Amino acid sequence: xxxxxGILTNVLFLxxxxxxxxRILKKKEDLYRFQEKYCIYSKRNFQKTIWFHAVSVGELMSxxxxxxxxxxxxxxxxxxxxxxxxxxxxxFKRQKFKKTxxxxxxxxxxxxxxxxxxxxxxxxxxxxxxxIWPNMIKxxxxxxxxxxxxxxxxxxxxFEKWLIVKSFAKEIFGQISIALPQNIETKKxxxxxxxxxxxxxxxxxxxxEKILLDNKSSKFSKQFKKFKILCAGSTHNSExxxxxxxxxxxxxxxxxxxxxxxxxxxxxxxxxxxxxNKFKLNVVKHSTKQKISKKxxxxxxxxxxxxxxxxxxxxxxxxxxxxxxxxxQNPLEAARLGNYIIxxxxxxxxxxxxxxxxxxxxxxxxSNILKMRDIVLSKIxxxxxxxxxxxxxxxxxxxxxxxxxxxxxxxx
Numbered sequence: 001x002x003x004x005x006g007i008l009t010n011v012l013f014l015x016x017x018x019x020x021x022x023r024i025l026k027k028k029e030d031l032y033r034f035q036e037k038y039c040i041y042s043k044r045n046f047q048k049t050i051w052f053h054a055v056s057v058g059e060l061m062s063x064x065x066x067x068x069x070x071x072x073x074x075x076x077x078x079x080x081x082x083x084x085x086x087x088x089x090x091x092f093k094r095q096k097f098k099k100t101x102x103x104x105x106x107x108x109x110x111x112x113x114x115x116x117x118x119x120x121x122x123x124x125x126x127x128x129x130x131x132i133w134p135n136m137i138k139x140x141x142x143x144x145x146x147x148x149x150x151x152x153x154x155x156x157x158x159f160e161k162w163l164i165v166k167s168f169a170k171e172i173f174g175q176i177s178i179a180l181p182q183n184i185e186t187k188k189x190x191x192x193x194x195x196x197x198x199x200x201x202x203x204x205x206x207x208x209e210k211i212l213l214d215n216k217s218s219k220f221s222k223q224f225k226k227f228k229i230l231c232a233g234s235t236h237n238s239e240x241x242x243x244x245x246x247x248x249x250x251x252x253x254x255x256x257x258x259x260x261x262x263x264x265x266x267x268x269x270x271x272x273x274x275x276x277n278k279f280k281l282n283v284v285k286h287s288t289k290q291k292i293s294k295k296x297x298x299x300x301x302x303x304x305x306x307x308x309x310x311x312x313x314x315x316x317x318x319x320x321x322x323x324x325x326x327x328x329q330n331p332l333e334a335a336r337l338g339n340y341i342i343x344x345x346x347x348x349x350x351x352x353x354x355x356x357x358x359x360x361x362x363x364x365x366x367s368n369i370l371k372m373r374d375i376v377l378s379k380i381x382x383x384x385x386x387x388x389x390x391x392x393x394x395x396x397x398x399x400x401x402x403x404x405x406x407x408x409x410x411x412x
Contacts, residue, residue: 001168005134009109030086036104039115049078051122053105056085059128065207069404071099075411080120091305108133117143124410126150134172141175146410149179151204152186159189170194183352201406202399208336221313223292227258228380229313234264234329235320240272242323244279249373260310262301269302311337316379318342323367335362336392338384342375360388
């Protein structure tokens with residue numbers, strides 16, 4: 001099967017210049033850095049590194065606290081983080097790391113993965129979430145470089161796809177040194193696929209910086225103080241229409257309501273505005289820095305990395321990816337910032353987290369607009385659930401320390 005995979009990746013390599021050309025035109029690739037995917041770098045590396053691969057923004061954000069802790073380890077001289085998307089590169093650029101650099105992940109051909117390993121000399125390779133690249137894993141194993149699958153997550157649909165090529169899957173997964181599954185379901189799937197060593201260290205997405213819940217003093221928040229705020233975070237296509245209808249229902253009772261809409265993919269912003277205009281809603285985009293007024297209905301956040309600022313304004317939030325058939329998005333950032341959560345029924349990606357919130361009476365599941373309206377009305381004037389929020393912080397700190405201890409065992 002590796003032979004077939006090798007042919008497919010080589011064909012992709014031959015077609016890649018044309019693919020990159022069109023992706024650059026669509027601004028999905030960085031014109032000045034796409035060559036990193038061919039392992040072409042302006043500077044060479046001459047020391048061992050700790051290597052993390054996080055495919056996109058969500059995975060990158062989840063390992064920032066891990067990297068911050070590891071940078072304090074005197075044994076570690078250099079950390080490299082790779083990702084595949086331009087959005088994740090932009091998020092990385094805003095971090096203030098001292099030992100850590102970012103590069104784009106190479107195409108998974110046999111030649112390029114060998115070249116990447118020889119250049120960056122990873123002491124340990126840490127793949128985040130569900131990132132499995134057969135040629136890279138094979139060549140890391142040949143060099144006897146430990147491979148950690150950090151915060152491992154495998155959905156039922158992904159697992160079923162791997163089962164189609166079960167012998168190939170076992171060959172790949174069997175080369176992973178250790179997996180740290182984020183939930184029971186993933187642990188079960190990874191065992192079937194051949195990972196021999198696993199430790200349940202907890203989901204690192206529980207961790208979050210402790211932020212003072214002060215939404216009155218900052219210049220940013222002053223313009224919002226006259227409004228009752230409902231946040232709708234990580235929304236997917238068509239979910240904005242549901243939020244528009246919910247806003248209209250709520251506005252009948254709460255005339256000073258402002259709905260802050262934070263789409264999962266900000267490149268959809270213009271399409272979202274077109275959908276909202278059909279409901280005759282007044283929309284202000286965050287990037288325009290336009291002042292909001294009493295006539296503003298929807299405040300559309302079309303920038304990266306600012307969700308915490310908006311969750312800090314509200315005490316109730318809808319989490320997207322849960323009405324559409326996606327599996328949900330992580331609700332912990334909103335919960336950590338003192339929000340009750342409303343979500344739809346499709347939350348398979350974060351079942352254990354939602355169960356945790358439900359037990360602590362912090363989340364409510366429904367896809368019915370009128371029920372959503374009633375939940376918002378019952379919570380929007382309540383104080384934030386601070387004692388429950390503290391539980392999330394304490395749990396997150398413990399989980400982060402567990403994961404760090406395991407990683408450091410593989411660092412000489």
